[in-house]
Amino acid sequence: MARQPKPGGRKRPSFESRLERRTGLRAARLRLLVVCGAEVTEHAYVQGLKNAARNPAVSVKIVKHPKAPSQVVAHTVKLLAAAADEYDEAWCVLDVDEFTDLDEALREAERHGIGVALSNPCFEVWLLLHFTDHRKHAGSYDQLVPILNKHAPGGYSKTGLVFRHYEDGWREAVRRAKKLAPEGKEREVNPSTGMWKLALAIGGPA
Secondary structure, X not given: OEOOOOHHHOOOOOHHHHHHHHHXXXXXXXXXXXXXXXXXXXXXXXXXXXXXXXXXXXXXXXXXXXXXXXXXXXXXXXXXXXXXXXXXXXXXXXXXXXXXXXXXXHHHHHHOOOEEEEEEOOOHHHHHOOOOOOOOOOOOHHHHHHHHHHHXXXXXXXXXXXXXXXXXXXXXXXXXXXXXXXXXXXXXXXXXXXXXXXXXXXXXXX
16 A cells, blocks of 8 residues: 555555556565564564565565554654655554554554554464464454464464464465455454455565
């Protein structure tokens, strides 16, 4: 998603159509800012994907800001203002969980042209999709972890994510995630995740 929203209320093209157009027409590297709203897991995953993909078409700056969603978005806005034209796109990695300020965060992100990779109820949905086509409602992180433990090699550790365990499955996770909810409707569908958009932006289209 571009930093600047389109004027006049015009509907944006889909994420994939924008990605394909950029890939075909842009020679310079796409400069991404990714702000993770958690302390460890999301940052470790995005860093691992960046390192594994080695996509020459993008550069990625990853920042941790483990706060409530509206604070993550506000921090991203500040980083963009301070960076001037350093980035082409900015993304926030957020969870639905039980946050009460999520709707405010989504409105502010839209207003500032910031992409949101939102997982419902949490990021572990995205991780689980690397191994299985999970579609059962998940009320919380606590309900997802036992399932993820059955699939992740050596079990799942929120503070010790090893990206190589997920490296071979991320494109399959993209395919599965796209079937769970329409683009931008992750807030309304459980389980779902918009991480597939950010994964493609970093790793490149299939």
